[in-house]
Amino acid sequence: MISWLDASVDEQRRMRELAALFTQRESRDELGLGQIRDSISDALFPGTSTLHTRARYLLFVPWCFQYAARAKPARRVKRLDEVERAIIRPLRESADPDGLLGLRAGAALKNLPSSVYWSMLRRYEILSRPVGSAEALDHSVPTRHIDDDGAVTMTSIWSVPPPPAGFPYEIPDGFALTPSEAGWLRDHILEHASGTLLTHFTLTRPETDSSTPWSDAAAQTAPKRAALVLRHAEDFSTVMHGAQLLYNYLLAVDADRLGAREESLADTYREQFELWAMTVTERTRAWRFDDLHTVLRREHDGPVVIAPGAQAFVRAWSSLVQSYPARALVDLPEAQQLIRHRERIKGAKMRLGNAKRLAAWSGAAGSEALTYRWNNVRRIMADLHDGLQRA
Template sequence: MPSLIAWLDASSEEQRRMRDIIRLFAERESRDELGLGQIRDGIADALFPGTSTLLTRARYLLFVPWAYRKAAGRKDATGDAAQFERDTIRALKDAGDYAGLLGMQAGEALKNLPSAIYWTMLRHYGILSDASLTRDDALRLEGMRAAPDDLSEHKRFRAWSTTLPDAPDGFPKSLPGGFALQRDEAEWLRDRILDQAPDTLIAHLAVERPDRESPAPWADAAAIAVSGDAHVMLDDARAFSSLMHGAQLLYNLMLAEEYEAAGYEKLAEPTAGFRDRLDRWSDELIDLRSWDLDLLLARVELTRGSPINPQSRRFVRNWRDLLIEHGSAIADSAELRDFMARRERQHKGAQARLGNRARLATWGGSSGAGALVFRWPQVRGILLDIHDGLARRDGVTDA
């Protein structure tokens, strides 16, 4: 599908950001073809708490509370808050900052507003004064007196952190700096991460700048320098990604073979491509005998606060055992192919693609075939925004 993001006259740095966003939307990690979502998300939450695959730019963590604080107390606070969020779309376009812009195509008709996407992160990092607040609560309670007869300002309820940096003059109609964080804003967001997610990988990377192009956290020089429990979690994340990437590639190889056998030709030699990717994966597979999968699953359940689906747990364990038994040369194993077909039917039911000619016809050439990287492109982008702001001189924008 051609990208809907317009290429505009931009600097090389802006173009790089645009490429990152296109890659982000090309194959979201949120696709869960084999039922790994609970474990994948539990690992991501342990590494990067409060985040999601929908995040784009760090300054939305300020745009949203600024819009809500401005709308609070108005007659139509809900409608005004939404309008202020939509006003930022035009202001960002006017500033020439397009990379990561929510509503690039829809404009002010955007339905899924930034507040809906960022609310969890606003809660987690203490930007909201109380993590239990809903969006309606934040508008209704902001500025409300603690008691009907109490006129003192210090006893009014504040929905947002009292240390929240002030919105720039002209917000939301004007944002000359676009998404560029000012130094005080970047320092404030960094401190929220350090305060609310101590001893995690995201806290480490709020201090140590990640690489711009690293494809995964375990391929990032700053990330692999983390210590303690965060380092253990990073090692486990890499091991789980390595383990399950083979399953993802074998599944897609089977789809590719059925696609070609059915006579479909829109995709160029998908079977050969996935065989090549499986060969490269086999060279990178970790030593499964020395890695404690059960300990990782227990850590995931602690992070989630609830058990992993038993079928998902069984699938992962059985896949690990099969690889230990058969080794990494899995492309032509009848036993592993049967295992994968059964798993797809179990997980997807009537929506399974294998053996379903009509579903194969709509196959785009990759169904969750990318290695799990646990929200790394999105989190790395947020962190780089913060580090860029920390490096910025006071009062200087990139406009």
Template sequence: MTSLIAWLDASTEDQRRMREIVNLFSERESRDELGIGQVRDALSDMLWPGTSTLFTRARYFLFIPWCFRAAAEARSDVDKAAALADQHERRLIRALVDAGEKDGVIGANIGAALKNLPSALYWGGMRTHRIVNEATITRDDAIVAEVDRAHARRPSAPEAQYLDETAAWHAGAFHSTLPAVPKAFPAEAPDGFAMRQSEAAWLRDRMLANSPDTMLEYALNNRPDKASSVPWHDAVLMAADGERASIMRDARSFSILMNSAALVYNLLLAEAYEGANFNRVPNPVDDYRAQLEEWAATPTLADDLAGWDRETFWARVHLQNPNISHRTRRFIDRWIELLGAADLHHIGDDHDAREFIRRRETEHKRGQARLTNKRLLQAWLGASGSRPLVYRWPQLLPVLHDIHDGLDRADA
């Protein structure tokens, strides 16, 4: 039987979160096998509010409103306008490919059959950065508001003072300063993802207004390195100070220390995999022992273990997400305590550490635990959440550079 993930009567934000989870599960290195995703997401949101692993390029923040606005201006019937907005998002795929874009085109491989449209993936960020007029507005609400904007009778000045709510509704779904829809859009997008200077400045200002004192604010004002693999190794971001720099240090320590738990977990999987005589993945035990040795040689490891202020860390995380479970916190705290008492160069052979990870998988995944489910073990592809956490950085970096490239353009 085909397995399905479905949601009923869910908010747009809930749906976005579910799509992000599905996206993470399609990337085997990003899976939340040990149940630390709540903390990872809280840190990500503190660093980069209004972002997602589903983002690809910055200009989608304009493409999506343009698709809705162009559809509403062409159709006075709400249902027909909604259908046309859907078609516009699908037509945009071909327009971007024809413009020569290869990286970041949502739906490039599947074309008009795309199920998850860009608006579904970006809507949460559009709310956070107030690209939509109201933080609670849905995509269905947006097309209604845009049709009203384009076709409803505008109240006269005397009427408007008594119809503030109606007047605001007729202003449309999107920020009043949204750049105008380009001619022939979305059938044509000759500039592709390249933003005009005015567009980049507009998007930067929206994002700056809703991310004060964050690392996102700093990165919007200071172009990051193009090739940095993690944000705490970026030479530009390393110059940041204040609370955002402290959050970055928390994120780095959490990533480094909890990566050891993921590596021990994968070592246990590798041993069970080889012990069951499965052989599709070559030499996984040797591979994970080598990775654990490399982890134990991390230059900052001693400082991260001895100097990390975890009480302040947890205060920040719980302020961002008060719903972090007690089990999650207990697991994280206990793992770091185990590291502090262990020989780090032999953590993969430490009995207490190994048994602790076994119990955590059973507690977190129950019947889906690979270590006790031979069918799932056989399906293992050699990596289950084994990479260090990078907090959306690979997805965010192209967005940031799109904005900075646009700001550097000479055109208005």
């Protein structure tokens, strides 16, 4: 069981993301790189998270609030809960339910869309004021204003197009954005994520099957500022992937030595390490953590919190990459000792040298290269561009 106390919506979001990472192999933070990974992700794709799956949720949540706000004040919170669960059925029955929150849990879903997407709604100012859900409910019904000249305007805390007829019990188009909805979302991203790689992909559609943002053809035309962040993201991913693979290789070696697994994976990870070594270029060797840190401080317009231990580990590993042939690192005592020392941050939960913990090892512990939420971002961008292209 995991429990926590949160004092803000942002802290709650971070903890939900942390819990979600346990189910994503490529996101497992075995070497304590999460703060750096997330800072890079936020610089590339501000407002996004590993919990965000489809673009139209940025409309579903406000529509649910507007619908629930019609109820009497004492029933609004309960009505909101009912409405958020009600949209699961029509979305599950739609032509493309991929990314549906509650696809398996149904109405028993624990993390409702409003809690998952709240930070994104605030980041893009779809929610016009930084308030909590209770206050948002009270201000979700448009308010009539008359100015000094007698002109009448209707204002709401939500800046969204109107919902489709029959919402929330009928959603014929499912997750498919209409052209007007897609144009509305595009404008919000362009205004509130200006100059980032996310803005570039908002204007230039990414490929449907690219495995990383830097391998996508659309990234080749990214503007200078976004391209610099992307270059550091790629270099950091490449450099640290070697450490991730060495960690898994050492787990496999220890598992063999202690008889913790029936199947040996040592040769498999040695081969993967050799393949990684072939990806290390002169540019990769020249990469410096301090340069990345400078770029992140500029992108975040202030200090970036990164634990001193994580900084020291990244500097030490990148120094080894710069000083030795990449293929030699798998057997280098200094490299192995660095990984084993880093593992000690887990205390009693450390796997290396621990037969009991190794017996529960799945065979892959954070062995995939970092891609910075790319699968989620690519899906959201596909939704947006599909909507813009719909006749």
